[in-house]
Amino acid sequence: MTEKQREEAEWESINVLLTTHGLKPLCLVKRTDLKDLIIFDKQSSQRMRQNLTTLVEETSRQQSMIQELIETNQQLKKELQLEKCRVVDQEQRANDLEQILESVKSKVSELEDESLNRVCQQQNKIKDLQKEHTALQAKCQYYKKKRLEQEETIAFLQKDIYRLKKEEEERIVTQNRVFSYLCKRVPHTVLDRQLLCLIDYYESKIRKLHKQRYD
Known part of the structure; x- marks a missing residue:
């Protein structure tokens, strides 16, 4: 295969690529008198300019798109980094909240134990007071x-x-009456007192006999 034939084959391959990408193919002018030259007709020349313009524009558009993708990618990386930081902060906050929750649970459990102990103590105290009240009531009834x-x-x-x-009083009245009856005067000497005692003795004997008689 000559150099010219190889170049023509390459242009045919380019035409396939152009057609594949929606561009118009180029038409080669095949002349045997021009061995080292490849000639396009006027329409192909115009198509080539259009294709080049389209390729340049497409390249520029793709470059812009690539730049946008790069910027978008960088923005996504920044957002991803921020999200990672946010996740780390949230994890730290979750750990802090979990520690606080554990502390609260421990405090609640401690308060429940204290409350239970206090209730038990109060119940025991109430029982002791009830026993004391019962004992006091018994003592009160006894007294x-x-x-x-x-x-x-x-x-x-x-x-x-x-x-x-x-x-x-009756004995004294009786003594005085008997003494007055016997002595005709009021007793005032020691002997009078002895006589009164004797009278009282016999009076008590008489009362005793009288009581035994009626009993």
């Missing part, structure tokens, strides 16, 4: 009973004292 018994004893003693007082 009330004793007070009633003492009041009854006092009333009995008061009656007995009143009876003895009346008996003493």
Whole structure:
């Protein structure tokens, strides 16, 4: 294959690429008298200019697109870095919140234990107070009973004292009456006192006999 044939084959390959990419193919003018030259017709020349212009514009557009992609990629990298930092911050915050939560749980558990202990202590204290109240009520009933018994004893003693007082008054009146009857005067000497005692003795004997008789 000659150099010219190889170049023509390359142009045919380029035509395939142009057609594949939506561009118009070029038409070669095949002349045997021009061995070292490849000639395009006027229409192909125009197509070549259009294709070159399109390629340049497409290249420029692709360069712009590539630049945009690069900038977008850099922006995405920055956003990704920011997102990573945000994720790290959120993880740190989550760890801090978890530690706070654990601390709160521990504090709540401690408060629950303290509250339970306090309730148990209060219940025990209430039981002790109830026992003490029951004991005090029993003592109160006991002392009330004793007070009633003492009041009854006092009333009995008061009656007995009143009876003895009346008996003493009657005894003195009787002594004086008997003495006056016997001696015709009021007692005032020691002998008179002895006589009164003797009278009292016999009076008590008489009362005793009188009581035994009616009993």
